[in-house]
Amino acid sequence: MMKVVIIGGAGGIGSSAAFNLLSAQGTYEIVLVDTRPYMITSHVMDQENALALGATPDTVRGGTPEDTLDADVVVLSAAVPLRLNSSRSVFLADNASIVGQCLRPLKDSGFGGVVLMLTNPVDALMTWVHRQGWLPRHRLIGYTLNDSLRLRTGIAYALGVHPRNVDAWMIGEHGEGQVPLYSRITVGGEPVVLTSEQRAAAEEYADNWYARHVALDSGRTSTWTTGLGTARLIEAVATDSGTVLPASVVLDGEYGVHGASLGVPVEVGRDGVRRVVEWDLTPGELHGMQQAAVRVEAAVDDMDDVSAAR
Ligand SMILES: NC(=O)c1ccc[n+]([C@@H]2O[C@H](COP(=O)([O-])OP(=O)(O)OC[C@H]3O[C@@H](n4cnc5c(N)ncnc54)[C@H](O)[C@@H]3O)[C@@H](O)[C@H]2O)c1
Numbered sequence: 001m002m003k004v005v006i007i008g009g010a011g012g013i014g015s016s017a018a019f020n021l022l023s024a025q026g027t028y029e030i031v032l033v034d035t036r037p038y039m040i041t042s043h044v045m046d047q048e049n050a051l052a053l054g055a056t057p058d059t060v061r062g063g064t065p066e067d068t069l070d071a072d073v074v075v076l077s078a079a080v081p082l083r084l085n086s087s088r089s090v091f092l093a094d095n096a097s098i099v100g101q102c103l104r105p106l107k108d109s110g111f112g113g114v115v116l117m118l119t120n121p122v123d124a125l126m127t128w129v130h131r132q133g134w135l136p137r138h139r140l141i142g143y144t145l146n147d148s149l150r151l152r153t154g155i156a157y158a159l160g161v162h163p164r165n166v167d168a169w170m171i172g173e174h175g176e177g178q179v180p181l182y183s184r185i186t187v188g189g190e191p192v193v194l195t196s197e198q199r200a201a202a203e204e205y206a207d208n209w210y211a212r213h214v215a216l217d218s219g220r221t222s223t224w225t226t227g228l229g230t231a232r233l234i235e236a237v238a239t240d241s242g243t244v245l246p247a248s249v250v251l252d253g254e255y256g257v258h259g260a261s262l263g264v265p266v267e268v269g270r271d272g273v274r275r276v277v278e279w280d281l282t283p284g285e286l287h288g289m290q291q292a293a294v295r296v297e298a299a300v301d302d303m304d305d306v307s308a309a310r
Contacts, residue, residue, distance in 0.1 A: 001059075002238045003029045005068045007102045008077035010034035012220050013118055015043045016227025017075055017234075018060060022047060024231050026238040027056040031063035031071075034078070065105050070113075073234055077118040078102050084217055088120040088175050088210070089299055095119050096128055096303060107134050114237055114272040117142045118230065122174045123248050123292075124299045126261035130250040131300065138273040142248025144174040144263035145229040146222055147206070151180055154205030158198040161187055169246055170206065171263045171285075177292030178263075179285055180206065236268040249273050251293075256286060260293040 004021060008014040009032025021028045030047075032040045040062040047060045068074045080094045099119055106115075115135060117126055122142040130137055147170035149163075156163040167186045172179030182199060185192045194202065213222070236243040247266040251257040254276045255264060265277040281289070 001027045001029050002072045002234075003031065003067075003070065004073045004075060004234060005031045005033060005063060005071040006075040006077065007033045007065070007068070008075075008079060008119070009062075010036045010039035010043060011077055011079070012223035013226040013230070014075065014077040015047075016223040017077070017118075017230040018043070018047060018227075019050070020227045020231035021234060022050055022054050022058050022060065024235050025055060026235055028058045028234075028238075030058060030060040031067045032060070033063050033065060033067060037062070065102065068106055069109050069111060071111075072113045073116055073237060074106070074113060075116045075118060075230060075234075076102055079119045082214070082219055082221055085214060086211075088122075089124065092121050092124050092299055092303060095121075096125060099125055099129065103129065107132075111135075114139045114141060116230065116233065117248070118226065120174070121299070123261045123263070123296045124303075126248050126250060127259070127296055127300045128303065130261065131259075131304075137250040137252065138271060140250065140261075141233070141266070141268070141272055142174070142261055142263070143226065143230060143233065144170075144246055144248045145233070146225050147174055147178055147263065148246045149225060149229070150209045151202065151206040154202035155185060155187075155194070155198070157205060158194065158201040159187060159192070169265065171246060171265070172288055173292040173296060174248060174263060175210075177288070177295045178207075179288035179292065181279075181281070181285060183282055183285070184279070233268065237270060237272065240270040242267050242269055242274060244268075244277055247273070249276055251276065254278055255281065255289045257289055257293040260296045262289065262292055262296065 006014045126142040151168045151170045152166040153163045169181045248261045250261045267274040
């Protein structure tokens with residue numbers, strides 16, 4: 001049984017990730033941790049009744065930050081509430097303070113598991129945590145799958161096919177510096193080159209998804225997609241599958257980037273990132289990666305300057 005502790009487990013994506021794990025194939029001890037204890041109790045009272053319908057003998061309960069110490073996977077989705085915004089980056093300082101607080105028990109604890117960062121802005125927070133120097137980069141994974149799913153949906157609408165049949169990858173920053181890989185699209189396993197109109201339509205869908213969704217001012221994030229995607233990522237860890245998924249990882253020279261965490265194709269296994277898969281990119285795509293790295297590092301530098309000045 002794999003112990004998965006979800007910090008922020010009373011929230012939208014934390015509770016959705018827990019729910020999706022309950023119907024996944026692996027067997028999980030799921031522990032929800034949050035600063036809202038009544039909301040944790042509400043989710044546990046509800047989800048424990050779903051156990052009888054589960055495929056495997058999972059368990060679910062509320063817990064405390066100390067539960068992270070012997071966890072196999074710590075999912076970090078704790079955050080300040082969503083509000084109208086023009087970029088995920090506006091949450092950096094506030095969410096860094098929460099992330100720092102949540103990870104504190106793990107420092108110097110001999111923690112041997114994997115941290116899966118969902119909190120935004122994910123690339124900057126990953127870079128910031130890694131700079132603190134206590135967690136090897138392969139055990140720190142940032143969730144960025146949604147960007148590729150949005151690109152696949154946009155392409156599917158542009159071509160009039162089902163999104164399931166489309167394979168397409170968005171790498172780079174989970175945000176303004178995203179890099180669509182138009183050179184690697186397949187539909188039904190066959191390579192496809194989009195016309196300029198199809199590409200414009202797919203790009204419009206993927207690039208503006210976040211702004212369109214935030215503008216609804218619903219107070220909720222992409223809870224269903226993210227919960228399902230998170231469960232898939234955890235299944236890849238649990239089964240040591242070696243599945244290649246897009247995820248944010250601190251790069252060490254791959255794609256010409258040193259020290260910034262960006263979305264890249266990652267082979268996922270029991271210890272987290274087995275390896276970063278290096279594809280041949282076009283000069284334009286590589287330039288996009290460089291630009292994204294500069295953006296992310298500048299944001300973290302600014303933050304470090306602010307905390308050093310305090
Ligand atoms: N990486 C991605 O693709 C992706 C996708 C969706 C959402 N997100 C991000 O994930 C984060 C959470 O989203 P959400 O929809 O679940 O938000 P939410 O507001 O529903 O949940 C956040 C939860 O964190 C809890 N929390 C706050 N401070 C805490 C602390 N110190 N310790 C424990 N719990 C704490 C809150 O009580 C709340 O339950 C946001 O930053 C959001 O932008 C990322």
